[in-house]
Amino acid sequence: MATQLNTSTGRTLFDKIWDRHVVVPETEQAPAVLYIDLHLVHEVTSPQAFDLLRRRGLEVRRPDRTLATIDHSIPTAVASWRNGLVDMDMAARNQVRKLATNCGRTGIQLYGVNNSRRGIVHVIGPELGATRPGMTIVCGDSHTTTHGAFGALAFGIGTTEVAHVLATQCLLQRKPKTLAVRVDGCLQEGVTAKDLILAVIGQIGVGGGTGHVIEFHGSAIEQLSMDGRMTVCNMAIEAGARAGMVAPDDVTFEYLAGRCKAPRGAAWDRAVEDWRSLPSDPGARFDACVRIDASALEPQVTWGTDPGMVAAVTGRVPASGASPRALEYMGFSAGEPLQGRPVDVVFVGSCTNSRLSDLRQAASVVAGRRVAAGVRMLVVPGSQETKRQAEAEGLDRIFADAGAEWHESGCSLCIAMNGDRARAGQTVVSTSNRNFEGRQGAGARTLLASPLTAAASAITGALADPRPLLHQPRRIA
């Protein structure tokens, strides 16, 4: 990573948001007290935090700045919901009930089991317009980096810090360093935001962003939709970064306009004017920078057990230097071609790739085709609202006609703690964010890829490059 030798005093997007939220400046003795605008809460990492407040006799300081939903441990299978979730694990059921009790007691708005706007926390925040430029946003979930796509400073925290924010709306933070990732050029057809971020992680490594906030910029980032920018920022944590950010622009404002929690009328105009002042100043100094050429990218897929073990789908497992343990776990040998690896399960979903444009991309490959015999394909929308929009466009029929499963919203097979899981030895092509050992079920083998690549692999029955399928004639009912 080259250090940028720039002595100008321009401030970065990150600097501007940080400065606005300092309640007490940092000193040598103590970190800054940083104000948090929005605290997102879910069922898995919050119960112990609410208990801590109760033990200490503390109130939730700003329930109006807190939103809760259930996503990690809630089943997504349609049959489960039809049967009133009777098959739900008792511990998970208790966790969901506990969140409802905690929210009821403290006045926190909960998008709970029966709420039509519930969904994955990092999908509904933006969808509701609760996520906005210039904000500080935290959640007891590492993929909180997603919200940085709006030009917010958003990062994951542990449960003790969830309690800190509930009680004080603040966190103790040392100012992180900044890393500029500049992506110029044009993504080729069939190459998506997911491929871009996988390539970035492959380049800088899974620890390459540690201690840094990444600002993604350059023409390829500007050309991305909000869904694409969210995919990119979502996986900043997979490079070890504290947060990922993209400067807000007209794409951002268009996305937010009219959303239920977005400001309206004169307040909207004032907000947009303010948001336009947020992007990094010309010549702003970053602690480090890297460059990527988007035009040269091919669809990417991981072959190993961390998201940095990645290659072009047309490529091979590295001939040398690959972790023997990762190869053994994945059932790959050094130098083996990636395409053609037989696939058992395909998962389209997760806070990385479960938004409407992700589902449209997967559907565009699947339409008029059949999922290969012996392959189970799960399509899990990121929220109930996304599900309704997809159904209004007929995407659910496209998936069902192809033989794929269409689910209720939730984290599903990304975290495999909700009934959706792969079996030991199975190969899963997954649009999620982590290919760690056991992540999708003990012994399950995960290949991370884009929705296009995942869908192409489902149709082919083996890991496949989606590009040849994009314009091939097919049977459309």
Added chain:
Amino acid sequence: MEPIDVIRSPTVVMVETNVDTDQIIPARFLTTTSRDGLGRHLFADHRFDAAGDLRDDFVLNRPQADGCQILIAGDNFGCGSSREHAPWALLDFGIRVVISTAIADIFRSNALRNGLLAIVVEPDAHRCLLATPGAEVCVDLRAGTVSLPDGSQARFEIEGFARHCLLEGIDPLGYLLGRQAEIRAYEESL
């Protein structure tokens, strides 16, 4: 929280790099609403086979690992999920110090909040520790030193406020609650 000053123990060594928090405690054990008793799920998919029996080949299952409080870990330990269940499980199992060349941000923060010392040392010192599993090591938080098996000492730094809290047994939430006036003034300025 009990004040921490000096921790002396034989080490247990895990050479693997990029050990993520899904390995430290798999997600299926996160349906709990308590933070207690998670040590039994620590490294569950490595410690136990499919039948639930202990695997002899896993380092924490070896008799030499009994009572070891200091884990020497590979680069980028604790990456991935923000689950605080990871330090809770390590502490419940009896691990009080993790020493590596790099530790993931959220894990380190979670660890220090719970009195698990997450320490970074120079590569030379780390190599020495990796090469001598079971060596008796002394971690001195006040002095910021780790005694190495070769008789020398390695230095480490922990963020000053976290160090102060650990040495004195202070809960940082108390400090934040003490800034209510500033927080109120900030909110009024919005």
